[in-house]
Amino acid sequence: MTQRNNMVQLILSLVSGILFALGLIxxxxxxxxxxxxxxxxxxxxxxxxxxxMGGALLVTIPAFRLILKRPHPLFAKRFYLxxxxxxxxxxxxxxxxxxxxxxxxxxxxxxxxxxxxxxLLPVVGFVAAMVAGAFAHKLIFEQRT
Amino acid sequence: xxxxxxxxxxxGGLMIGLSSVLMLLGMGRIAGISGIYSGLLTxxxxxxxxxxxxxxGLILGGVTWPLLTGSPFPVDLQVSWPIMLFAGFLVGFxxxxxxxxxxxxxxxxxxxxxxxxxxxxxxxxxAAGMTTFVMRHLLGG
Numbered sequence: 001m002t003q004r005n006n007m008v009q010l011i012l013s014l015v016s017g018i019l020f021a022l023g024l025i026x027x028x029x030x031x032x033x034x035x036x037x038x039x040x041x042x043x044x045x046x047x048x049x050x051x052x053m054g055g056a057l058l059v060t061i062p063a064f065r066l067i068l069k070r071p072h073p074l075f076a077k078r079f080y081l082x083x084x085x086x087x088x089x090x091x092x093x094x095x096x097x098x099x100x101x102x103x104x105x106x107x108x109x110x111x112x113x114x115x116x117x118x119x120l121l122p123v124v125g126f127v128a129a130m131v132a133g134a135f136a137h138k139l140i141f142e143q144r145t
Numbered sequence: 146x147x148x149x150x151x152x153x154x155x156x157g158g159l160m161i162g163l164s165s166v167l168m169l170l171g172m173g174r175i176a177g178i179s180g181i182y183s184g185l186l187t188x189x190x191x192x193x194x195x196x197x198x199x200x201x202g203l204i205l206g207g208v209t210w211p212l213l214t215g216s217p218f219p220v221d222l223q224v225s226w227p228i229m230l231f232a233g234f235l236v237g238f239x240x241x242x243x244x245x246x247x248x249x250x251x252x253x254x255x256x257x258x259x260x261x262x263x264x265x266x267x268x269x270x271x272a273a274g275m276t277t278f279v280m281r282h283l284l285g286g
Contacts (some may be wrong), residue, residue: 017202055158094243
């Protein structure tokens with residue numbers, strides 16, 4: 001049972017990853033020019049990305065509601081949901097720093113990783129710096145007990 | 146200048162939503178990219194496989210697209226090397242400090258109607274918009 005679930009989980013993750021990437025490409029969210037033109041309301045505004053987010057939420061809001069009524073997921077013992085509820089300084093500071101980085105380059109984590117497939121060196125650099133940033137956070141804030 | 150493409154935007158969004166649903170329904174996991182890859186930095190037993198497979202899928206999707214369609218997908222980079230690296234670091238650090246990115250907070254968190262994610266999304270959208278404004282209209286980048 002567990003062995004079979006592990007196998008199913010691996011396949012499911014791979015399929016989800018591929019589908020996510022294809023969604024990013026179809027919507028062109030993977031293209032920094034497209035993202036920056038969405039963010040640039042005062043200039044060459046392209047509202048497309050609002051439709052990407054809208055499309056995703058159209059699926060997740062009703063589906064998540066139904067799924068979370070289940071006692072457990074199909075192939076795992078329990079749901080792994082974020083437990084934090086508080087809106088604190090870390091949340092707002094972190095979101096702000098992320099927003100500045102996103103607004104500078106036009107890349108957020110998913111599109112950056114999918115764009116690695118193009119082999120463009122600055123994208124590789126971006127992802128390496130991104131991992132370094134996550135690692136720096138781990139060193140500073142995630143003390144092992 | 147990019148063309149307004151609401152239909153392909155909507156279709157792509159539906160695919161991203163469906164992917165997130167698969168993750169939650171099948172494995173009980175949130176399809177938050179920053180959370181999934183950063184979990185690889187702290188290898189926990191039995192928790193690596195699915196993360197690697199999802200990340201592999203993200204890249205594999207990008208690799209298979211040109212094979213499926215016969216044309217590459219555009220990735221028009223807008224900024225210089227130093228800015229790319231600085232931005233990457235901010236994205237990596239900020240998404241961990243703020244516990245999520247566009248997918249984790251924006252798609253999945255709002256999908257669960259979590260107030261924390263709504264605040265986070267509003268915050269990073271605003272910060273990103275202001276950054277673009279400063280770069281393009283004040284500094285003329």
